[in-house]
Amino acid sequence: MEQNIQVEHAADNAFAEDGSEVAFALAVTAFGLAALQLTCLIWVHCDNSFMVQAEEEDSLDGVSLSDIRLTFQTLPILLVANTVFNFAYTMMIGPFLSESCQMNLRLGDGSAQISGAFFNLADSIAIVLFIPIFEGFVFPGLARLRGRPVTVQEKLVCGFFWAAAGMAAATVVEFCRRSSPVLAPPGWQRHVSKANFPGMNFTAGSGPRGWQRFEGMMGTCTVGGVDYCSNCAPRVPYPFCEGAGCPEPIAEAGIYMSAIHGWWMLVPFSFIGIGEILVMPVLYHYAYSLTPTRTQCIIQAVNLVFQGAYPPALVGVVSTLLAKEQPNNLNRGHIEYFYYIALVIIAFGTPLFFLVSRTCKIQQPQRDDSSGEEAIHSMLLHPSMASSIRTSGGNMAGSLVSRHGRSVAEL
Numbered sequence: 001m002e003q004n005i006q007v008e009h010a011a012d013n014a015f016a017e018d019g020s021e022v023a024f025a026l027a028v029t030a031f032g033l034a035a036l037q038l039t040c041l042i043w044v045h046c047d048n049s050f051m052v053q054a055e056e057e058d059s060l061d062g063v064s065l066s067d068i069r070l071t072f073q074t075l076p077i078l079l080v081a082n083t084v085f086n087f088a089y090t091m092m093i094g095p096f097l098s099e100s101c102q103m104n105l106r107l108g109d110g111s112a113q114i115s116g117a118f119f120n121l122a123d124s125i126a127i128v129l130f131i132p133i134f135e136g137f138v139f140p141g142l143a144r145l146r147g148r149p150v151t152v153q154e155k156l157v158c159g160f161f162w163a164a165a166g167m168a169a170a171t172v173v174e175f176c177r178r179s180s181p182v183l184a185p186p187g188w189q190r191h192v193s194k195a196n197f198p199g200m201n202f203t204a205g206s207g208p209r210g211w212q213r214f215e216g217m218m219g220t221c222t223v224g225g226v227d228y229c230s231n232c233a234p235r236v237p238y239p240f241c242e243g244a245g246c247p248e249p250i251a252e253a254g255i256y257m258s259a260i261h262g263w264w265m266l267v268p269f270s271f272i273g274i275g276e277i278l279v280m281p282v283l284y285h286y287a288y289s290l291t292p293t294r295t296q297c298i299i300q301a302v303n304l305v306f307q308g309a310y311p312p313a314l315v316g317v318v319s320t321l322l323a324k325e326q327p328n329n330l331n332r333g334h335i336e337y338f339y340y341i342a343l344v345i346i347a348f349g350t351p352l353f354f355l356v357s358r359t360c361k362i363q364q365p366q367r368d369d370s371s372g373e374e375a376i377h378s379m380l381l382h383p384s385m386a387s388s389i390r391t392s393g394g395n396m397a398g399s400l401v402s403r404h405g406r407s408v409a410e411l
Contacts, residue, residue, distance in 0.1 A: 126273030229254030
């Protein structure tokens with residue numbers, strides 16, 4: 001019997017290793033294809049003179065060849081800016097949430113906890129608070145000091161800076177969290193040990209009581225009537241017994257919180273919100289002011305796709321590549337690697353933005369009415385629309401990079 005269990009256990013490990021190797025290979029392939037696609041789109045649309053019109057066609061529903069060329073001229077700028085900023089933005093719905101959930105979330109006497117997702121409010125609050133500060137004081141003050149207004153390029157780069165500041169702040173908080181004491185039951189041991197799960201008798205393999213299901217947890221949740229586990233980190237149920245006469249059918253193992261309080265995560269969330277104020281209106285400005293009125297909806301739709309879908313998809317790919325660095329217990333991983341990658345993308349993407357904006361062929365379209373300017377003005381007054389627009393794409397990334405979601409899949 002014991003020999004059969006060992007054989008099954010070895011087979012499970014081999015299957016898991018093969019599956020992880022396939023997932024890694026697919027992630028590398030997807031990342032390479034995404035990089036190739038971005039490069040091709042930027043290079044091709046840097047000069048749209050390659051677009052020609054068939055001899056038998058004069059126009060397409062009143063849209064001339066010139067309008068079509070002007071429609072896609074901003075695509076390289078939008079692709080670069082969206083990838084650079086929104087990769088960092090997507091950290092809020094993945095690594096930021098995971099990091100928050102392993103910090104101290106207790107309120108008052110510790111009997112109640114807030115969710116790690118609560119700190120995401122700092123992003124929206126920062127947008128509401130800092131819009132009047134920038135528009136009423138910062139931008140006018142800089143204009144008077146320098147004798148010229150702040151350009152859209154300067155606003156965009158400043159937004160990149162705040163995104164980088166958010167990544168740096170999250171990294172510092174993670175280092176502090178990992179080095180702080182763990183709010184664990186008395187007698188708990190930091191290294192993985194079955195002694196941290198009193199009353200649980202584990203079996204081999206990954207069955208309902210199999211050790212494979214629990215070795216990623218930190219210990220039993222409820223000890224002495226106190227729940228020590230985070231309410232938003234992964235939990236695994238342990239079935240003591242079954243049937244109507246079972247006095248205590250289920251116990252849970254989970255992740256203990258670190259002593260450093262989760263309120264510190266308000267800082268990186270706020271920095272990302274400030275970056276949104278500076279980046280999103282500029283992208284709307286490019287999408288509208290440099291596009292013919294008839295086709296503004298087309299390029300804006302493309303802009304929204306690359307805001308809400310493309311960067312989260314890239315984060316999902318990176319999440320697969322770094323799967324071993326984001327275990328359920330972050331004390332055994334390196335969630336800060338995500339922030340490093342975001343910083344690298346910002347560092348290389350910022351000069352790439354200037355290169356693209358200066359080398360690509362950009363022309364100002366002719367305006368025959370004021371509808372385009374009215375649209376720009378409307379969008380600039382509401383930069384916080386970006387957060388709600390990207391929700392659907394963000395949810396997709398959250399399912400890919402959230403530790404909680406991955407744990408449920410494992411169960």
